[in-house]
Amino acid sequence: QVQLVQSGAEVKKPGASVKVSCKASGYTFTGYYIHWVRQAPGQGLEWMGWINPYSGDTYYAQNFQGRVTMTRDTSISTAYMELSRLKSDDTAVYYCAISSGSYSYFDYWGQGTLVTVSS
Amino acid sequence: DIQMTQSPSTLSASVGDRVTITCRASQSISSWLAWYQQKPGKAPKLLIYKASSLESGVPSRFSGSGSGTEFTLTINSLQPDDFATYFCQQYNSYPRTFGQGTKVEIK
Numbered sequence: 001q002v003q004l005v006q007s008g009a010e011v012k013k014p015g016a017s018v019k020v021s022c023k024a025s026g027y028t029f030t031g032y033y034i035h036w037v038r039q040a041p042g043q044g045l046e047w048m049g050w051i052n053p054y055s056g057d058t059y060y061a062q063n064f065q066g067r068v069t070m071t072r073d074t075s076i077s078t079a080y081m082e083l084s085r086l087k088s089d090d091t092a093v094y095y096c097a098i099s100s101g102s103y104s105y106f107d108y109w110g111q112g113t114l115v116t117v118s119s
Numbered sequence: 120d121i122q123m124t125q126s127p128s129t130l131s132a133s134v135g136d137r138v139t140i141t142c143r144a145s146q147s148i149s150s151w152l153a154w155y156q157q158k159p160g161k162a163p164k165l166l167i168y169k170a171s172s173l174e175s176g177v178p179s180r181f182s183g184s185g186s187g188t189e190f191t192l193t194i195n196s197l198q199p200d201d202f203a204t205y206f207c208q209q210y211n212s213y214p215r216t217f218g219q220g221t222k223v224e225i226k
Contacts, residue, residue: 004162035215037215044206044217044218044219044220045206045208045217045220046217047214047215047216047217059213061213061214062214063214095162095163097163099210103151103210104210105153105165105168105169105208105210106153106155106163106165106208107165108162108165109162109163109164110162111161111162112162
């Protein structure tokens with residue numbers, strides 16, 4: 001069965017960077033786009049961007065351009081999302097999710113990673 | 120950006136009830152709408168895609184309808200396992216946007 005297992009919770013100081021991983025199994029890693037979505041406490045969901053694991057191409061939401069970097073390591077079927085210059089309002093649960101194409105819905109989601117930004 | 124507005128934000132219902140959740144898009148998204156269910160501390164789960172297509176394995180008491188800017192998710196005969204938060208998402212254009220969610224609570 002498809003599984004997306006994310007790395008554990010992180011606590012970071014303002015100005016620091018965080019890198020969250022998403023390890024995929026149960027499907028062909030290069031056959032699905034990986035998206036990142038976040039949910040701040042008590043807030044809605046915010047889409048951050050995607051990476052095509054086959055080509056390495058990325059597409060970022062305007063709100064995060066210049067601060068987010070999405071990468072992948074096909075040898076271990078793992079995608080990464082790094083967010084830099086963290087602020088307190090980056091405190092959120094970060095999810096990875098997969099879609100069969102760049103214009104498709106999210107078939108499966110990871111369990112989420114809580115990132116807390118606090119001085 | 121396309122704004123997605125869900126209503127109500129909270130819904131109190133009893134087991135066996137029929138419940139309807141509405142999602143409105145700020146501009147036409149054709150039928151490029153998905154519905155997800157999320158339980159506390161868990162990953163969201165896909166229920167409906169392309170506005171009315173039921174994801175494999177999802178109980179048939181869930182149904183979706185609509186096109187353009189108005190969409191609904193209906194749960195017929197609410198079951199104990201259905202108490203959760205539901206949210207819609209458009210995938211017509213970027214950035215992908217979501218409704219704020221509807222929490223279905225036990226009455």
